[in-house]
Amino acid sequence: MKKYFQHIILLLFTAFFFGCGKPGPTELIDDRPSEETPLQYEVLAKNPDDALYKNGYDSTGLVTPPPPTDVFLFISKNIVSQQSLSITYDVAQVFFFDKGKPFHLPDGKRYGFHGKKVIPPRINSILTREVDYVIDYGMPASVKDTVLGSKYVLSRIGVLGDSLSLLYNSSVKFEYREKMMGPNKIEFDIAMPEQIIGNVSVSQNGKGEKVLLLTWNKASKDSVEIIVGGKLKNEKTATAFFKFHVKDNGQVIIPRGVMAAIPRDRFDRLVFSFVRKAVSRQMKSSLEFFTIIQNTHSIIIDYP
Amino acid sequence: MNKDFIFSTESNPTNFSSVKDLAIDVLFGTEFASPAASNLYALGITKTFGGSNIFLRYSPGFFKEFSLLKNQSIVGEDSSDISLKTDLKYYEYFSAGYSYKLNEKLSGGFTLKYFNEEFSQDAVGAVFSDTSISFIRETETETMKLWNIQFGADYLFTPSLRLSLSASNFINMKNGSLSETNKPYELRTPKNVRFALYYQPFQTVEANVLYETANALQVSIGKTFIFDKMSANIGCNYFSDFLLSGIQPSLSFQYGNICAAVSGVVYFSDIQKTASFADLTANGISNLMHNKFSSNKALLNVSYRLNTETERLVQFVDVTISNSIFPTFTEHFANEPFAVARVVNLSDKPVSVKPSSKIDKINSELIYSPNVLVQPKDSATIPFYTVVSEDYFSPKHEISFVNFYVTTENRDADDEMQKPLLINSSNAWDGEVSNLRYFVKRDFNFSSAMAKRLLASHKSELDTTNSALSNFLQAKILFTEIITGMLYIADPLASNDRVQFPHETIDVKGGDCDDLSVCLASLYESIGIETAFVDYRGNDFSRHVHLLFNTNLSPAEAGLITQNDKKYYIRKNSLGEEKIWIPLETTERSNFANAWEKGVEKFSSEALDQLGLIKGTVQIIEIY
Numbered sequence: 014m015k016k017y018f019q020h021i022i023l024l025l026f027t028a029f030f031f032g033c034g035k036p037g038p039t040e041l042i043d044d045r046p047s048e049e050t051p052l053q054y055e056v057l058a059k060n061p062d063d064a065l066y067k068n069g070y071d072s073t074g075l076v077t078p079p080p081p082t083d084v085f086l087f088i089s090k091n092i093v094s095q096q097s098l099s100i101t102y103d104v105a106q107v108f109f110f111d112k113g114k115p116f117h118l119p120d121g122k123r124y125g126f127h128g129k130k131v132i133p134p135r136i137n138s139i140l141t142r143e144v145d146y147v148i149d150y151g152m153p154a155s156v157k158d159t160v161l162g163s164k165y166v167l168s169r170i171g172v173l174g175d176s177l178s179l180l181y182n183s184s185v186k187f188e189y190r191e192k193m194m195g196p197n198k199i200e201f202d203i204a205m206p207e208q209i210i211g212n213v214s215v216s217q218n219g220k221g222e223k224v225l226l227l228t229w230n231k232a233s234k235d236s237v238e239i240i241v242g243g244k245l246k247n248e249k250t251a252t253a254f255f256k257f258h259v260k261d262n263g264q265v266i267i268p269r270g271v272m273a274a275i276p277r278d279r280f281d282r283l284v285f286s287f288v289r290k291a292v293s294r295q296m297k298s299s300l301e302f303f304t305i306i307q308n309t310h311s312i313i314i315d316y317p
Numbered sequence: 318m319n320k321d322f323i324f325s326t327e328s329n330p331t332n333f334s335s336v337k338d339l340a341i342d343v344l345f346g347t348e349f350a351s352p353a354a355s356n357l358y359a360l361g362i363t364k365t366f367g368g369s370n371i372f373l374r375y376s377p378g379f380f381k382e383f384s385l386l387k388n389q390s391i392v393g394e395d396s397s398d399i400s401l402k403t404d405l406k407y408y409e410y411f412s413a414g415y416s417y418k419l420n421e422k423l424s425g426g427f428t429l430k431y432f433n434e435e436f437s438q439d440a441v442g443a444v445f446s447d448t449s450i451s452f453i454r455e456t457e458t459e460t461m462k463l464w465n466i467q468f469g470a471d472y473l474f475t476p477s478l479r480l481s482l483s484a485s486n487f488i489n490m491k492n493g494s495l496s497e498t499n500k501p502y503e504l505r506t507p508k509n510v511r512f513a514l515y516y517q518p519f520q521t522v523e524a525n526v527l528y529e530t531a532n533a534l535q536v537s538i539g540k541t542f543i544f545d546k547m548s549a550n551i552g553c554n555y556f557s558d559f560l561l562s563g564i565q566p567s568l569s570f571q572y573g574n575i576c577a578a579v580s581g582v583v584y585f586s587d588i589q590k591t592a593s594f595a596d597l598t599a600n601g602i603s604n605l606m607h608n609k610f611s612s613n614k615a616l617l618n619v620s621y622r623l624n625t626e627t628e629r630l631v632q633f634v635d636v637t638i639s640n641s642i643f644p645t646f647t648e649h650f651a652n653e654p655f656a657v658a659r660v661v662n663l664s665d666k667p668v669s670v671k672p673s674s675k676i677d678k679i680n681s682e683l684i685y686s687p688n689v690l691v692q693p694k695d696s697a698t699i700p701f702y703t704v705v706s707e708d709y710f711s712p713k714h715e716i717s718f719v720n721f722y723v724t725t726e727n728r729d730a731d732d733e734m735q736k737p738l739l740i741n742s743s744n745a746w747d748g749e750v751s752n753l754r755y756f757v758k759r760d761f762n763f764s765s766a767m768a769k770r771l772l773a774s775h776k777s778e779l780d781t782t783n784s785a786l787s788n789f790l791q792a793k794i795l796f797t798e799i800i801t802g803m804l805y806i807a808d809p810l811a812s813n814d815r816v817q818f819p820h821e822t823i824d825v826k827g828g829d830c831d832d833l834s835v836c837l838a839s840l841y842e843s844i845g846i847e848t849a850f851v852d853y854r855g856n857d858f859s860r861h862v863h864l865l866f867n868t869n870l871s872p873a874e875a876g877l878i879t880q881n882d883k884k885y886y887i888r889k890n891s892l893g894e895e896k897i898w899i900p901l902e903t904t905e906r907s908n909f910a911n912a913w914e915k916g917v918e919k920f921s922s923e924a925l926d927q928l929g930l931i932k933g934t935v936q937i938i939e940i941y
Contacts, residue, residue, distance in 0.1 A: 036354035038382035038404070039610045041594040054441050054452050055392035219498030254450055255443070270442030270455055279445075 051257035051265055052236065079125045082294070082303035084109055086187060088136070088203065089306075090179040092210075095313040100171050103179045105136045107165040107189075108146065116161055118150055128162035134189035139176055141165035181208040185306060191298065199297045203306045207232040211239075211287035211310045215317055216266065224269045225317065229287050229310070231263030238288040239265065243280030244313075251284045251313075261289070277316050286311040328527070328535075330467035330483040330511065332414030332426035334370040335665070336363050339623045346378055350612040358616070363414075370426070372414035379409040381605045385594050391441060391452045399454060401439035405502050405597075407605050408433045427468035432605075434461040436499040459499050464490040465506060476694065477517035485509045505603040507531050520693060523552075533558040539567075543667050543692065547572040561586060561609050571666065574622045582607075582614040630668045630725045632732045634659035634696060638719075641739035642679060643747055645755045645816075647705045654686075654700035656736070660723055662691040668725050674701045676719040676738060679709060683722070699723070707759070710743045746816040746831070750852035750862055753816060753831060754940045757839045757848075760819040764836075765843035767823065771798045772844070788846050788869040789878055789899075793909045795840050796901065803827045803906050833903035834864045838940055841866055847890075851900065852936045853923055863902045863916055865937065870897040884917050 079085050085108040093100050110126035118124050128146040135141065146164040151157045167177040179185060184202040191197055209229055216226035227239060242253040254275070259265045275283070290307030340363050347355035358378030364371050383405040390398035409432050416426025437458040444451050469483025486506040495503055509531040517523045521543065527535035539552030547570060554565040562585050569578030592610050602608040636658040643649070662668050672686040684703045691697045701721060719738045722730040746752060768791075772779065775794050782790050804827030808815045822828045822836040838848040847867035854860060865886070870877060872887050875897050879885065885897045900916030901909075920935075929935030 034354050035356050036348045036350055036612075038384040038406075039350075039592050041383050041385040041403075041592055041597060043385055043388045044593050044595045045598070050387075050389055051441075052388050053390050053392060053398070056450055056452055219500075220496040255452075268441045270440055271452070272443075274443035274445050276445050 050268065051239070051259045053258035054271075055256040055258075057240070057253045057256050079108060079110075080303045081112075081125070082110065083112070083300040084189075084302045086203075086302060086304040086306075088179065088185055088205075088304075090181070090205065090308040091311065092309070093311045093313070102168075102170050103177050104168040105141070105166065105177060105179075105185075107134050107136075107141060109163075109165075111162065114162075116159075124148070124150075125161070128164045130163050131165075132190050132193060133165050134187060136167050136177060137179075137186050138188070139167055141167050142175070179205060179308075181205060181308065197298060199300070201295070201297065203293070203304055204291065205306060206289045206291050206308055208308055209237065209287045209289040209310050211285065211312055213285050213312050213314055218266065218269060222269050223317075225267040225272050226264065227267060227285060227287070228264050231261055232289065233261070235261060237261045238286075238290070240284075240286040240288060241267070242284040242286070243275060244282040244284065245280060251282075272317075275316075281316055282313055283316060284311055284313050328513075329414075329481075330428050330485055331424070331469040331471050331481055332370060332372055332416035332428050333424060333471045333479075333481060334363055334365065334372065334416060336365055336370065336622070337628050339364050340620060341623065342618060342620045344378075344619075345617040347615045348612045349614065355615075368418040368424075370414075370416045370418075372412075372428070374412045376409050376412065379605050381407045381602065381608065381610070383592075383597065383610070387439070389441075391454060401441065401454060403439065404435075404437040406435040406437075407504055407602070408435075409605055422473045423470065425468075425470040427466060430465045430467075432463040432465060432504060434463065434502075434504055435459075436495070436502055438498065459495050460493055461495055461503060462492040463504060463506075464492075466490075469511070479515040481511070481513040481515065483511045483513075485511065501598045502601065505601040507603060520695065531558075537565075545667070545690075548666055550578075556607075561607075569618075576620040576622075578616075578618045578620075580616045580618070582611075582616070584611065584613060628664070629731045630664045631660050631662050631670050631691060631723050633721070633723065633734045634661055636701075636721050636734050636736055638736055638738055641741055642676065642703075642705065642717075643741050643745050643752070643755075644679065644705050644709050644711065644743050645745070645759060646747075646752055647707055647755060649752060649755070650703045650705070652702070654702055655738075656701040656719070656721065658699045658701065658721060658723070658734075659696055660689075660691060660699050660732075661696040662693055665693045667692050670697070670699060671724045672699045672701055673722045673724065673730075674703060674719055675722075676703060676740075677717045678715075679703070679705055679717065679740065681706070711740065712744070713742050714745070715740050742815075744815045744817060744821075746814045748814050748860065750831075750850050750860075750936070751938050753835050753838075753850060753862070754938075756816045756818055756835045757842060757940055760839055761843055763820045764839040767799075767819075768795055768840045768844045771795060783877065785870055785874050786868075786877055788867065791844060792841060792846055792866055792868070792901075796837065796909045796912060799823065799840060800833060800837060800903060800906050800912070801908055803833065805829065805904055805906070806832075830904050831862050833906075834862050837864055837901070837903055842940060848940050849898075850938045850940065851920060851924065852938055853919070853929070854934045854936075856934075861919075863900060863904070863919065865898050865900050865916075865920075868897045868899060871895060872897060883921060884913065886920070 088105045089103070091102040091104070093102060109129040109131045111129045112126055114127040116124050116127060130143065133141045133143055142165065143163050144166055146161045147158055148161060149156055149158045167175040169175050169177045182205065184204045186200065186202050188198065188200040191199070211227060211229040214226050214228070216224055218224045229237065236258050239257045239259060240253050241255045241257070242251040244251045255271070257265070287310045288307055290305055293304045295302050342361040344358040345355060346358040356378045359374050359376035361372065361374040385403040387401045387403060389401040393399050409430055412428060412430040414426060414428040416424055418424040435458060437456050440455045440457055442453045442455045444453055465486065466488040467483055467485040469481060471479055471481045473479050486508050489506050509529050511527065511529045513525065513527040515523070515525045521541040523539045525537045533556070535554065535556045537552060537554035539550055541548055541550045550569045552567050554567070556563060556565065563583050565580055565582050567578055567580035569576060586609070602610070636656055638656045640653070640655045642655060656674070658672065660670055668691050670689050670691055672689070673683040674686070675683050680703065686700060686702045689697055689699050717738050717740050718735055720733060720735050722733045724730045772791055772794060779787070779790060806825070806827040807829050816835055817825070817828050817832040819836040819839040822832045828836065834850060838850070841848050849865045850862050851865055852860070852862055868878065872895050875882065875885055885899045887895050888898045890896055899913055900920045901912045902915035902919060903912065905912040905915040923929045924935040
């Protein structure tokens, strides 16, 4: 009897001992009601001196590279604030890409396609202007510029420029004829997202350390983008470093480790662009239209 | 639940212990999460020193870990997402307990638990070099060490009813600090007072009720089945903190020093593979093994009791000497106990008790009596038997002493007791005619030699007589040679119950009825003549004894000795054959015929005519 007893214990002992192993952790679902940190962190400029990230970034939120599509329609209504001064800046750009002419950067990566000449489209019934599609790339010592065909633009800074007028809570009308004569006119409306008004302030994290608190008027979009850039000393243009995707809940804390890493000796000013945008892709006639319509609020501050 | 296990810190904050010396426990557990995993939960050891008990436990399996995959990611160079996460880890590595038994009813104690909490948060940092910018994932870890003390007291109203009162989380010692970010995850330690009642309404049934002011309730019931060498316990425990409830069925076996139990923990709520982070942040956890994020479990507990000191399992309550010793009754006390003891089982398992005794001057070694099984915490009456050496002889009474022992599984006796004892003289008799046989047998060698010598002198007479009359003639010769001419000598007044051995009767040439009957029976039996005593009990407590002997004649041969059919009696022997028996009144010493005549008169009158054999006033007692 005693032997049977011992054998049973030994069997159970072995079964438990060699059963499996340490139980894994309980997985938690991140269901906190408010997110105070960005959802996604993305580096835009892998090198702050790269001219590619300067020429396309002028507080409009347009960053390279452009999407690989037939027609790229980019409409942006912008406010740029510095201290107590603000200016508005509306821009609409239309790219008709020739997919048979790709353009590669010196490192071999494909940047995009050359722009085609077409019958200029209309934005809100205003005929766009054909201009050169120019990009700069390379490091300061060897900046190169190149013309990648044409693009069609309308722009207005304050009261200067084209008669383009973009309004919040309205839509923008796009018209385009592939041929001068004939019925094949392409036209559609694009709804402008709600206005975004941002603010940058200094706060404290859970450890009592200084962090940047970014706030904005929250709206119905799932997320907004915040682009962080810096102005190199002695340069007029800003370089876009990072892009944060955050919940459109009105508030985000930029991790201290991110901001503290921006070298004070190289950048004397920081630019925070709050971007609320709508992206769509649609087929019209035989063309694929990729549309970004957005409004932005860029805030330029001295390095905190 | 099973009191033989020592993993009791959770349910036994007062460190109440039933371990008498040393116990070692191993606890394995399997958690039925997905996938199931089993591991060593704990190793424990407890030691009792006098009234103190110390308990130590190493519990590598007492932990809880959470992993949160945040809704945050870093976009890598290849456009892949690198997710950020938060890890929350809680460990209870060690615990210790101490209790002190102030008296048989009251004990107090405390337990001390050591927790380690580790919270790791992934954070994003950026690296700016002269030529590049990149995001990096940084892990920031904070730890907190916590010493948690519980204390309380236990009071035994009766051996089967115990009240335990304890308090926990009134004293906590922390080492480390947590940032505001991690403070919500800290192990919760709400102040709590616990009342527990442990009750055994029956020897094998236990029922416990436990209530905590922190809104927790526990009810358990168990039943023990006791077998010859092992016991089994089946029980079930219901627990609820009004948010989370479940049951814990258990089955345990105990065999010798080893005890094993298998139990399960079944929660009534659904098992969640994933859990709410907001819930954890809001409510936290206060118990690593039992919380709303726990999964069903199976547990195996193996306990080994090591007794470096002999544990007394049974104890004498008292010993009563029921009979003084009559040394001539050599085998009498092998069937009739000379003493009975009351013995109590002190343990909580059935014990087989081996009783033994040694009477000074009578026994040269221990005399063992039959084993008796005594149930846990129960008492039993144990008879003590003995035998007396035939070599023992003492002409006078004397006072001796006897040592009684009770032994169990231990090598040494669990308890012993000494009592005085009267040893009667070797001639002493208790008045029971049936015990005269010991006097008949005692002098067999002497009687045989004497009978043969006497019969040899009548060889020619015996040789020429009808062989069927052999027994009758031998009996007549021996009576004539020995009894005829003897004196009737009554016992001394001070010693009525005294019987002479046959050689003494022959030496002194006289005796009373029992002396003469014993002497003649011894001579007859020594040469193969069957005999029986006839015991006459008068209404005035007077006693008389005479002899019957088997002539070995069949009823058809009765005419060879007498034509009077009232002078003999027919009795069946062991083979069922009818034989002629005739009575002899041994006090009638004139001659054989008169002794026969007197015997017939007395027997016919008292045994038959007065229905003595039916009423019980006359008994025929076989010598063998």
